[in-house]
Amino acid sequence: MRKIVTSVLAGVGLALACGTSVHAQDKELTIFWAEWDPANYLQELVNDYTAETGVKVTVQTTPWPDFQTKAFTEFNAHGDAYDMVVGDSQWLGAGSTQGHYVDLTDFFNQHKLGDVMAPATIKYYAEYPGGSGKYWAIPLEGDAIGWSYRKDWFEDPKEKEAFKAKYGYDLAVPTTYVQLRDIAEFFHRPDQKRYGVAIYTDNSYDAMAMGVESAIFSYGGDLGDYATYKVDGITNSKEAAAGLDMYKELYKFTPPGWGKTFFVEDNQAITGGLSAMSMNFFAFFPPLVNKATNPYADVTGFFANPAGPDGKRFAALGGQGISVVSYSKNKDEAMKFLEWFIKDETQKKWAELGGYTCSQAVLKSEAFQNATPYNKAFYDTMFMVKDFWATPEYAEVLDQLNQNIYPFVVGGKGTAQEALDKTAADWKATFTKYNRYK
Amino acid sequence: MASVALTNLDPASRAAARGWSDLTIRNMFIIPTLVFLIVFNIFPLIYSLGYSFTNFAANRSEPWQFVGLQNYRELLSDDHIWSNFVITAKYVIVSVAGQMIVGFGLALLLNRSFPMKGLITTLLLLPMMMSAAVVGLFWQLLYSPSWGPINYVFGLGDFAWLSNPDSALYAVAITDIWMWSPFVMLLSLAGLSAVPQHLYEAAAIDRASWWYTFTRITLPLVSPILLIALIFRTMEAFKTFDIAYTMTTQPTAELIAIRLYKQAFQQWDTGKSCALAYIVLIMVLAITNLYVKYLNKVKER
Numbered sequence: 001m002r003k004i005v006t007s008v009l010a011g012v013g014l015a016l017a018c019g020t021s022v023h024a025q026d027k028e029l030t031i032f033w034a035e036w037d038p039a040n041y042l043q044e045l046v047n048d049y050t051a052e053t054g055v056k057v058t059v060q061t062t063p064w065p066d067f068q069t070k071a072f073t074e075f076n077a078h079g080d081a082y083d084m085v086v087g088d089s090q091w092l093g094a095g096s097t098q099g100h101y102v103d104l105t106d107f108f109n110q111h112k113l114g115d116v117m118a119p120a121t122i123k124y125y126a127e128y129p130g131g132s133g134k135y136w137a138i139p140l141e142g143d144a145i146g147w148s149y150r151k152d153w154f155e156d157p158k159e160k161e162a163f164k165a166k167y168g169y170d171l172a173v174p175t176t177y178v179q180l181r182d183i184a185e186f187f188h189r190p191d192q193k194r195y196g197v198a199i200y201t202d203n204s205y206d207a208m209a210m211g212v213e214s215a216i217f218s219y220g221g222d223l224g225d226y227a228t229y230k231v232d233g234i235t236n237s238k239e240a241a242a243g244l245d246m247y248k249e250l251y252k253f254t255p256p257g258w259g260k261t262f263f264v265e266d267n268q269a270i271t272g273g274l275s276a277m278s279m280n281f282f283a284f285f286p287p288l289v290n291k292a293t294n295p296y297a298d299v300t301g302f303f304a305n306p307a308g309p310d311g312k313r314f315a316a317l318g319g320q321g322i323s324v325v326s327y328s329k330n331k332d333e334a335m336k337f338l339e340w341f342i343k344d345e346t347q348k349k350w351a352e353l354g355g356y357t358c359s360q361a362v363l364k365s366e367a368f369q370n371a372t373p374y375n376k377a378f379y380d381t382m383f384m385v386k387d388f389w390a391t392p393e394y395a396e397v398l399d400q401l402n403q404n405i406y407p408f409v410v411g412g413k414g415t416a417q418e419a420l421d422k423t424a425a426d427w428k429a430t431f432t433k434y435n436r437y438k
Numbered sequence: 439m440a441s442v443a444l445t446n447l448d449p450a451s452r453a454a455a456r457g458w459s460d461l462t463i464r465n466m467f468i469i470p471t472l473v474f475l476i477v478f479n480i481f482p483l484i485y486s487l488g489y490s491f492t493n494f495a496a497n498r499s500e501p502w503q504f505v506g507l508q509n510y511r512e513l514l515s516d517d518h519i520w521s522n523f524v525i526t527a528k529y530v531i532v533s534v535a536g537q538m539i540v541g542f543g544l545a546l547l548l549n550r551s552f553p554m555k556g557l558i559t560t561l562l563l564l565p566m567m568m569s570a571a572v573v574g575l576f577w578q579l580l581y582s583p584s585w586g587p588i589n590y591v592f593g594l595g596d597f598a599w600l601s602n603p604d605s606a607l608y609a610v611a612i613t614d615i616w617m618w619s620p621f622v623m624l625l626s627l628a629g630l631s632a633v634p635q636h637l638y639e640a641a642a643i644d645r646a647s648w649w650y651t652f653t654r655i656t657l658p659l660v661s662p663i664l665l666i667a668l669i670f671r672t673m674e675a676f677k678t679f680d681i682a683y684t685m686t687t688q689p690t691a692e693l694i695a696i697r698l699y700k701q702a703f704q705q706w707d708t709g710k711s712c713a714l715a716y717i718v719l720i721m722v723l724a725i726t727n728l729y730v731k732y733l734n735k736v737k738e739r
Binding site for chain 1: 496497498499581582583584596597598599600601602603604606660686687688689700703704706709732
């Protein structure tokens with residue numbers, strides 16, 4: 001008996017010893033991101049890196065609603081499960097001030113990334129605090145709110161005639177929110193199971209906030225002064241209230257039961273032939289031009305977020321930068337990877353695979369802009385983006401916004417002004433709590 | 439209690455041969471469980487009680503401060519939290535009442551012999567064997583105004599169950615009733631089958647009406663077990679999270695457990711979340727205690 005035990009133990013010991021020695025030769029990097037198509041494209045891209053260097057890179061993903069929770073649980077525990085994370089732009093504040101991210105300022109300056117990447121992507125994905133010249137991430141996936149629409153409905157001569165008779169101008173891709181509203185109303189025919197527009201209403205993370213802020217920004221409003229944390233008179237300005245009112249107006253023309261919707265539902269509105277127009281992040285557009293996933297792929301068009309009444313035109317920024325996690329045991333290896341990632345050839349390949357590169361040179365190239373039906377709209381949008389708060393307490397700020405605007409937009413409770421007044425008051429209290437007013 | 443003395447070891451047993459006393463053996467069985475309970479239950483419970491008096495936030499590296507009762511004060515004067523409690527109370531009343539009525543009704547129907555009784559009982563138990571998140575996702579599809587069968591069957595057109603602020607909570611409660619009525623049914627069936635048949639026979643000889651038999655024989659004899667079902671379901675309903683979280687994001691259906699989750703794991707307001715968790719715990723304890731008192735009274739009868 002004793003002999004058997006000894007030999008088994010020896011066997012286990014030998015296996016362990018061999019296992020660890022093999023393991024030591026293999027270098028591995030883990031990148032954490034949300035579960036969506038771009039993460040698959042990234043995995044394809046990094047396979048090239050493995051082929052070149054022998055370092056195995058794995059892109060680990062989790063569904064969107066868990067993304068923030070899972071990443072921060074790991075950060076808070078100072079865990080080394082992820083070497084790099086492709087984090088939301090709003091995480092920069094918490095990531096940098098709480099020591100979760102490695103400071104990439106030197107890397108940034110050394111490679112002059114300020115000239116390589118599109119300005120908006122540096123401002124929102126990389127720098128924190130705004131204007132400080134401190135960088136915490138390399139822009140990886142550019143993204144913003146855009147729109148898809150049914151070209152065949154828009155181009156139908158009968159519809160065009162009826163539209164002109166009703167509204168006095170030609171039916172075309174909307175350039176203002178008022179036109180967008182009119183078109184939504186025009187195509188909203190519940191008895192035919194056809195609806196005007198699909199918008200974001202999910203309030204469990206930032207979906208609804210992204211939709212609402214796109215309208216608020218275009219109407220000339222702002223969420224606050226991100227440098228001084230001033231919110232009174234900015235968050236609840238007349239312009240902001242008008243933008244929120246417009247969003248609520250659009251909600252009237254959504255398909256029934258449109259109360260918890262994000263990218264999946266908004267794409268279904270097009271693929272299911274439900275609505276004339278649909279809001280979504282550009283990163284979710286690839287399935288819409290694919291015949292296998294969208295029966296209306298041939299007749300689906302795309303446009304950039306329309307302007308407000310004063311011609312101001314903005315769109316909510318999505319997208320992410322890649323940061324090195326400060327608790328990783330492979331930081332040097334991760335920096336080497338980033339050096340490879342910012343190379344022009346890599347960025348070009350990234351765009352070809354379907355990733356939204358932030359490299360100016362690639363974005364401006366004809367090849368990129370004509371590669372898909374939506375790349376031109378994406379290029380236009382990336383120069384008119386604005387983002388949400390990126391302070392460390394953004395999750396609290398986001399929840400307060402959701403609590404105040406959701407009952408107004410979906411529940412029809414109160415007015416836009418009241419919802420924003422309450423938001424401004426809540427935000428002021430939160431910023432006071434965190435000593436933001438010195 | 440002292441009368442439950444441990445029996446002495448058989449002197450011929452292997453344990454006795456190794457010189458173990460019965461006390462040693464008792465400890466060997468009990469201590470691991472106790473250690474497990476203390477490490478994973480009692481210790482976190484006390485630790486989080488400590489946190490509830492601080493402004494600790496798990497995502498910040500700054501040192502935390504002792505803030506006394508501030509968290510409790512803020513929570514109890516927060517209108518949002520109170521509205522969450524009112525929503526939770528409504529939900530508990532509707533869903534538990536529904537489960538008791540449907541579950542007990544089913545048990546009465548099943549408490550007789552008919553062909554394929556075993557199969558039908560097993561099929562009726564299926565809902566409670568499913569994962570709550572899966573049930574939530576399926577019911578979301580069933581309620582869908584565009585293609586959901588519920589609106590089709592009842593001819594409700596495009597009534598949006600889950601997007602309508604007035605109906606969202608009740609839609610979730612209906613799902614919970616569907617899922618957990620079988621549990622009440624199972625317990626009631628056990629209670630019903632324990633009622634001695636001779637009581638019914640005596641009642642039949644006396645020509646007692648159905649209603650008289652039900653209220654004077656069936657209910658009093660089944661009520662202790664019904665109360666146990668009620669305690670379990672109330673406690674569970676009070677802390678419902680999964681079904682409601684997967685089905686709707688309506689603020690009018692935001693149960694206290696969902697608020698707690700958001701506060702703890704989205705906003706990382708750890709200190710305050712601990713305080714809220716304690717408030718919920720105290721409420722559940724108070725309600726359960728009331729039930730247990732009543733249960734003891736019923737048993738004495």
